[in-house]
Amino acid sequence: MTTIDNKILTSAIETYRHYAGQPTLSDIESCRQDSNDEILHLTPYFSTMDLVKLEDLTYTRSFTYSLKNHQLLFTSNVTPINKNIVRRLASPDSQYLAIVTKETKGEQHLHYVQIWHDEHLIFGYKINDSKISPHGKILPKNDYGSFFEWSPDSRRLIFTAEEKRKPLKSYFTAEKLDDIGEPASIYRENWGEQMELFETSVVCIFDIDTKQVKLIENQPKDLYFGQCTWTTNPDEIILVAFRIEPYQLGIIFCENRSTALFKCNWRNHEWIQLTEFDQLCRLYPRHLPKKDNEFIYLQSDVYHAHVQCLYGSIPLRCYSSDGRYLLLPSLCGSRNVLYIYDFIEQKIISLDSPLGVNTSMIGLAVFGHYVAVNIVDCRTPFRLYVFDLRILNKKDKDTNDWHLIVEHEFKKEEKNKIEWNLDRFFPDNESIPVESIYVHVHDTQSKRPLMVLIHGGPNSTVTLNYYIGVVAYISLGFDMLIVNYRGSVGFGQASIDKLLGNISKIDVQDCHEAICRCLEYTEPSRPVVLIGGSHAGVIIGRLIGEYPNEYTVAILRNPVTDLLHTYLTSDIPDWALAQSVNGQFDFETGRNRLADTSLVTYLIERSSIRLIDQIKTPVLLQLGKKDKRVPCSIGLRYYECLKANKIPTKLYIYDSNHALSETSCASDCFVNTVLFIHEHLKLSS
Template identity: 30%
Template sequence: MSTQMDKIINLYKSIAQIPSLNLAKISCLTESRLIVQSNWTQRNLERSTNQKFSIDYTLTQNFDVITETFPIDITSELLSAVSDNGEFRAVLKSALVSKDKNAVTKQFIEIWSKQCLLKNYDLSALDVHGDVYTDGEFGSFEWSHDGNKLLYIAEKKPIKSEPFYKQQPLKNKDENKEEIIKGNEFIYKPDWGEQLVGKQHPVVVVLDTISDLISVLTQVPDDLSLGQVIWAPNDNAIIGVAWIHEPRHLGLMFCTNRQSWIFQHKDGIFEKISADNCSVRSPQFSKDNKHLVWLERDVSGPHHHAHRLMHLNWEDNIKTPDILIDIVRQSISIDKGKLFYGLYNQKISQNCWSNDSKYLFFKTQQRSNVRSYALNIETKILTEIEHDQSSLSFLDAKNDILLFAKTSLIQPAYLVIGRFDNKNPSKIKFNNVSSPIKLVNSEKLKYEPVEYVYDNDEQVRDFNFIYYGPNKGDIHSHPLIIMPHGGPHSAYANNFTLESSLLALLGFGLLQVNYRGSIGMGADNVEYLQGRVGNIDVKDCVTATEEALKKYSWLNSEKIGLSGGSHGGFLVAHLSGQYSDLYKVVVARNPVIDVAAMFTISDIPDWCAAVINKSYRQSFSNDDKAFIDAEEMVLKMFKCSPIIHVDKVKAPTLMCVGKNDLRVPMSQGQHWYHRLKANGIPTKMLVYDDNHPLSSGPVEIDDIINAALWFSEHLNVTKYYS
């Protein structure tokens, strides 16, 4: 076992050295040169943390790389932004500061010129608001067009409280005293849930770097949380997203179905400018400031879904938006006969326009890949940017020079650049910016997307899966692991990941299953899973297993494992119960085990209703029908859950759960663990001080290596491939 463990650890360490790309942009452009700035994250195993660094690339106008800087550590930087004129850089930093012999964490905003630090704002000392938001849901950090003001989101300053009785220090009675409420220090303060803990009431903040004044936007309805803010043209208004948080904050992370509006705040007046009963996100203005676009979908239904791309003619002050891209039910034909399956983005890139503001660029999931597009907003002609079978993700645009990330399961992400030609929008000649990093022994691996269509009369009959693993082998020589994704309304794409590469290099064949209900295959496919969880998603995983065994002769039908988290954990639990003779070993991470039991404790109870195709109501009337409806709903939740199959499970099961998981609380995994133990099934549970993704530094390495060892032991793998 020690030899196996050493092999796995050493392989993990070699893959963990590969950095992942966070963001990149074209920061400077002259007649002869351009600069690409990029931010990366790399695991620092010795420090048990993730380290962030930046690299700048200088290129000629022909996109030849002249120089690249050494990586510069920016781990302490939480947010940064450069003014439009390129003269100033604002940086939000977090630092430990000694105070009364104790160390406290404080936030600072630094304003830099090209020569030196100009100003440093101690936000704790100024005490205008709480912590600045740095998350991807609410957070913003935007310079005004004139380079004088900074716009961001922060926690609303709480009213201080103290006990009913507290001896007070002697002080001057005339001294100004901050308002303090007695007896409120233990009052419940709801927040926005999983991975947004402590974020209770975000507000919009403006820092005036000329007058050094920090002000919070007022005249905003108190039942709204604001975020994703940008400056309107001429800096005369603020545009953003407003989410309603009354009567309850429902978890926002991974959920694009929360009721919200695009708002405008101008001259002290707050105004909603998008429709009711919708969920919106990511407002962006065109380069010429004539067009405002955003993403929109209906509030009800799946937690992630196809979106509309909305457009408002800002120059003409037209208040009725039009639709640039509508919800795609199955697929539509676009430019050059390509098929398009809908728009599934969480956000639109900030610099996403051609120089003439006629084309908008974006990326989105399409089947088992990520593709990038150019949309002519005048003709509404949508064009796919041609590339090979790797995933191509648009990042940034400046003067019709486009920056992308290119990646695949066997190729870590790297930067490519090219020039856009509106006469031939599908054709871009790509040049490498960063050097591609080769995965060790990748020549022994292959990945292959496989489409499958059932021969039956179901309304939705197609799904896909990706095989990733050994490219050949003796007959039945390699074990197989089935990996359904979480969500359930998400998808696997052709992207590099550490865990999949580790298992593939150890000789496991992997099936990443995009069962029906996944995004990237049309809205009908997403919606088809509602009311059918534990049924068609399970069926698709079994079908994928059977098809892979037929297609790849080196896979061993007697050595098949299961790995999944969240709804993927729901599925591996289901599969191990419903098909106990087919699947021999299981790794489940924060799995949904009993939907009915989760209904009252998850930060997204509406998810529990949506998966059984029911509407979520926060209150029920007292009439008998409402009571019967509620009773039937809870019973249906229970019947679609893995727990009803627990007594049929034979496979040794490793449970990995997070103590701080608000999405799928730890009690779900504990329930499965105790039932398996009672039935005499070999079971082990790892409990981490982490939340739903189990992705923090020390947790990730323990989780992934334990899973690899569990598969090796229970599939009797004694010889590794790599």
């Protein structure tokens, strides 16, 4: 490497190390007020990266806050969460703590369950202990496919686990025929991308009073139970069931799978089906705390877009203790927003940020009559606020109604140099908007390259939030443009529906227009770098094919470049049909639509790989070999075609999945991206 190359590499490493080391607020373990309603006790989860061990880190800190004096009274030291912890959950009364840990001994993978009361371990067992444990491994946290929940009275813990299986033994080494378990080589279906561990589920319950863990019997066959909520009856729960037959598709980020709701009495082992498996997806049931047999859930249509115009996933602690208020996270354009439903007034109220519209609000939990909120923006990783819901209907609202518990602070000169602007326009003279976020440094006179971040999905959104990559790229000399094209969530159902059958057309048009508008308003002649993954491969692949002289470098991560290949190999083949031709996936015919030559032709025509001969732009590919959503082979074929055409290209393959989000992958991707851009832009520093 030259001296300049070494300087670029060193700068990329140190910049990423600095910003990756900043903590973000990821969740909240416990939150409560004292009996006099004067003191708050909150224990949030924070996340950061260890770039020495190349590991994700999670830790907790506890805060004690005086409502009367608006003053933080106590801050605890950091309590790291051991990476071997599979599950950890405090009970609603904060008296109990349930922990599931994993351990490897030789070829054995062991799981242990512990129940703590204050500082005392009151119960524990090894999961493969045949005398105590009626289940296999307890499933890790996943919003779609597992649950691990204390009852409201803190007396019982309900959870999902694998079915108990016989240890695997060879036909030829088992002492008795009864010792032979299911062959290790038999194929077991799972729920696809990032959910390979989720094959079967059984529902179990631990009872504090009896110190026993039991399997709830009579669980309906051929169903997978992935979500639940306790009712006001301590013996009953409401569950969400997915069908296992005829086969399983991916479900993570797919809120359009047919589901049914069940009610279960765990004491009597009685199961009642409340809804049919029809053309509706029902998720996130949450039972009202003061009403018998009343609960809310999110509902959307099966087929079509995987995410539709809904509220976001509803937090488990979403109700005020009196049952009057319900917390509803949502999106409004490029912002995370919060709404409160008032059951007495029967109206939805917008919970406005005390810091204005240039921020996003992430709801963490409701406790008592308070809501804990994380308020973020492009340069602030977290601000933990608490708001008293009883003053929602006050006529004259005041920012003093909000209580700031703790916030992250960069150095003033570092924080103030980052600015952002929103640009909204309406393509094709329609009422459906496109929005972009331009993140840049304050009052720069230099000609900085424009890096354009295009999200995947396509039914997702990049919101006003803190992203390590964005602030790090800006620190290294780039300005960022983030485009939320038609089909992004947060802009109404019409926007989502507009993209169905129109991918590689209007999404490409929207992104190109957003880029042109930004260049016109700023510096038209600067170089433009495109970066994105998944569905962004459809868009970026078309942009560098249709406009071969306008884009300087392209960075593609697990990109969809071949729609036919995606339809045949992805864990969500219905995605290719819905987005490409606005067609429905039929389980009876499945992927066997190849006799429909018009469909095959259309998928090929709309694939960005079809424009491979028009590409001049250097392309960096970053692929995860465990990717089930956009299998690695799709990107590999694209790489081979680029090489054959002598287009400057480089390929990195990681031992990861679609997200490439592990610390080891994300950090390596960042540095390799900077080096590749430097190589082809000839940046001086």
